[in-house]
Amino acid sequence: MREKGFTLIEIMVVVVIIGLLATLILPRVLGRQEEAFVAKAKSDIQALTSALKLYKLDNFNYPSTEQGLEALVTQPSGDPPAKYWKQGGYIERLPPDPWGNAYQYLSPGEKMEFDLWSYGSDGRSGGEKVAADIGNWNLDEGR
Secondary structure (H helix, E strand, O other), rough: OOOOOOOOOHHHHHHHHHHHHHHHHHHHHHHHHHHHHHHHHHHHHHHHHHHHHHHHHOOOOOOOOOOOHHOOOOOOOOOOOOOOOOOOOOOOOOOOOOOOOOOEEEEOOOOOEEEEEEOOOOOOOOHHHHHEEEOOOOOOOOO
């Protein structure tokens, strides 16, 4: 009676084929993850920008740097006052950037009416490619 199964040679051929496919496909897939992180950061910045604009429509000012983005979630104290702050907030919660860091906010901004940005993958100011800062002033720039 003959037993069914794979020979060692057949298994080795499959392992070699899988290895070749991995060397061709993995570099392309891994590069896409960083591109997805950049796209997510840009999307978050656009959503936070929209929430900040709604905040300004209600309260006539953007939150100060000291009040920060937290003013979109909980009613801020201090100046400028938020007398007409929307009950329930403008967003449910503040998202971290795709690399796990907090988004940065400066009001009044140096580049725009307010500056809103992520430091990118390295978590520090400056950088190149995926480590470059992603801000509301450069959302349309290619990477």
